[in-house]
Amino acid sequence: xxxxxxxxxxxxxxxxxxxxxxxxxxxxxxxxHILHINTTAKGGGVAEILEGLDPIAHxxxxxxxxxxxxxxxxxxxxxxxxxxxxxxxxxxxISAGERERFLDWLGQSxxxxxxxxxxxxxxxxxxxxxxxxxxxxxxxxxxxxxxxTAQPNPHAKSYxxxxxxxxxxxxxxxxxxxxxxxxPELAHVMTLGIDPFRxxxxxxxxxxxxxxxxxxxxxxxxxxxxxxxxxxxxxDPWQAVDVYRPVKQQMPExxxxxxxxxxxxxxxxxxxxLHDLQRYVGDDKDVHLLSDPAVIGDDEVNAFxxxxxxxxxxxxxxGFGLTATEAMWKNQPVIGTSATGLRIQLVDGENGYIVDDxxxxxxxxxxxxxxxxxxxxxxxxAHEHVRKHYLLPMMVLSYLDALEKVHL
Ligand code: UDP
Numbered sequence: 001x002x003x004x005x006x007x008x009x010x011x012x013x014x015x016x017x018x019x020x021x022x023x024x025x026x027x028x029x030x031x032x033h034i035l036h037i038n039t040t041a042k043g044g045g046v047a048e049i050l051e052g053l054d055p056i057a058h059x060x061x062x063x064x065x066x067x068x069x070x071x072x073x074x075x076x077x078x079x080x081x082x083x084x085x086x087x088x089x090x091x092x093x094i095s096a097g098e099r100e101r102f103l104d105w106l107g108q109s110x111x112x113x114x115x116x117x118x119x120x121x122x123x124x125x126x127x128x129x130x131x132x133x134x135x136x137x138x139x140x141x142x143x144x145x146x147x148x149t150a151q152p153n154p155h156a157k158s159y160x161x162x163x164x165x166x167x168x169x170x171x172x173x174x175x176x177x178x179x180x181x182x183x184p185e186l187a188h189v190m191t192l193g194i195d196p197f198r199x200x201x202x203x204x205x206x207x208x209x210x211x212x213x214x215x216x217x218x219x220x221x222x223x224x225x226x227x228x229x230x231x232x233x234x235x236d237p238w239q240a241v242d243v244y245r246p247v248k249q250q251m252p253e254x255x256x257x258x259x260x261x262x263x264x265x266x267x268x269x270x271x272x273x274l275h276d277l278q279r280y281v282g283d284d285k286d287v288h289l290l291s292d293p294a295v296i297g298d299d300e301v302n303a304f305x306x307x308x309x310x311x312x313x314x315x316x317x318x319g320f321g322l323t324a325t326e327a328m329w330k331n332q333p334v335i336g337t338s339a340t341g342l343r344i345q346l347v348d349g350e351n352g353y354i355v356d357d358x359x360x361x362x363x364x365x366x367x368x369x370x371x372x373x374x375x376x377x378x379x380x381x382a383h384e385h386v387r388k389h390y391l392l393p394m395m396v397l398s399y400l401d402a403l404e405k406v407h408l
Contacts, residue, residue: 001027004059007393009197014393022393025400026060029407033063035118037111039127041068043263044230045192045322046124046146049395052195056396067116069109071127073268078102079127080269085156086126087148087234087317093155106130113137120406123167132166140168140406144190148234148317150176150340168406173320176340188402192320193395194329194386200298201329204306212303216295217288218255223369226308228259228301228327231273231291234317236337238280239358241287243312246362248286251369257288259304261296306330310368310375314361315339328352329386333378335364345390351381 001023011019034057038046050066057064071079078098084090111131121141123131132141143164149157149172157179164170164182171188172178178187194201210220218224225244229235237258244256258277262270274291281287290296305311305327313324313336320341324334328345333352336342348354353364368375 004056006056010393013387018393022397029403030061033118034120035065036122037067038124039071048322052392053399075102075105085153089151089153094159103130107134111135129160129163133163142169143167144171146319148319148340171402174341174344191394191398193390193392194325195392196329200302201326204302209303209307212300216290222253222255223309224255225310226257226304227312228323231260231270233273236314236316237277239314240312241280242358243361247365250366255286259290261293262291263293310365318342325386325390328382331379331383333382335361351378351385
């Protein structure tokens with residue numbers, strides 16, 4: 001059985017047993033070529049997951065390749081309406097014309113049976129779900145739903161379901177997101193884990209961390225509240241501003257930062273959210289909106305998650321918030337919401353807080369800013385919770401399980 005050098009580093013964190021199970025499963029899958037098809041080369045949770053899996057798969061002699069189908073302006077209205085319906089149960093239907101136009105567009109993605117051939121295909125996200133029906137040679141195929149589909153608009157859900165017969169397995173990132181109509185053997189809940197050895201999550205000494213924050217315009221002598229997230233309406237950055245305002249009245253020295261490197265400058269949705277947020281914040285110099293990927297890299301994300309005074313994750317919808325897990329690993333008790341993924345990741349009052357309304361969130365923020373012993377205790381529990389449940393080996397095991405289900 002081939003061992004993985006990278007996974008061996010986890011022995012003191014997760015124990016040997018899980019690694020042995022992984023090695024055994026991986027040995028049965030050796031030599032397979034898996035093609036991952038998604039919409040972005042960089043940025044966001046999907047890219048993060050693949051970057052975590054790739055090097056380990058390589059050690060197991062699994063070939064992982066990537067095909068990026070870049071969405072363009074002509075279909076952005078359709079895809080953004082679709083995700084709003086899926087996640088937010090927004091009203092609306094998908095008309096036959098809209099559906100046809102989108103399928104025509106996707107049919108031009110020019111996947112080639114010859115050049116893109118693999119043993120297993122993994123199609124990521126809600127936009128690309130029709131691919132396995134369009135290209136009948138994409139078999140066996142796994143569909144990976146990354147968004148929060150716990151309360152979908154029924155029309156949007158049924159649009160997706162029309163394409164699911166072409167898949168051998170449908171993967172969701174939390175139990176509540178699984179469509180109840182899917183036969184249990186076709187559904188798989190994948191545990192998502194973070195890699196504490198990669199730069200974004202690795203130890204970063206305090207001097208260096210504070211220097212990085214200073215470079216981003218933060219006054220490191222004053223308290224800082226941070227939300228790390230893409231500029232996306234479902235991450236609800238506006239509520240973070242509403243939380244900050246009453247906190248600032250009680251504690252005038254406090255600052256607020258949003259960290260969301262915009263990898264794709266043509267992401268019109270993100271640009272719109274950022275502009276709207278800029279207007280919402282007004283001329284408050286203590287609110288920092290960071291979006292330039294030349295300024296915000298892995299070290300900066302690490303520094304913000306590690307050395308902010310309080311971390312917020314105010315998402316109203318969240319499949320599974322990797323940013324929350326990353327911050328928890330860095331001893332931060334995240335103040336999240338009851339959004340699908342977050343209520344699974346956080347244990348209220350034990351390793352963070354789950355509060356939805358603005359006033360309760362402001363109260364918890366002030367509590368953690370003032371009572372640093374409490375903050376530290378919850379933060380220690382947060383780190384321990386991630387160690388037990390959400391590290392990379394757990395994700396690797398869950399991924400191999402999914403491959404095994406469609407391969408054997
Ligand atoms: N991220 C980043 N730079 C940023 C903001 C986010 O690298 O400026 C990363 C973040 O660390 C996390 C991922 O993007 O690994 C976001 O994943 P998450 O599941 O939280 O949200 P998604 O973007 O998939 O909705």
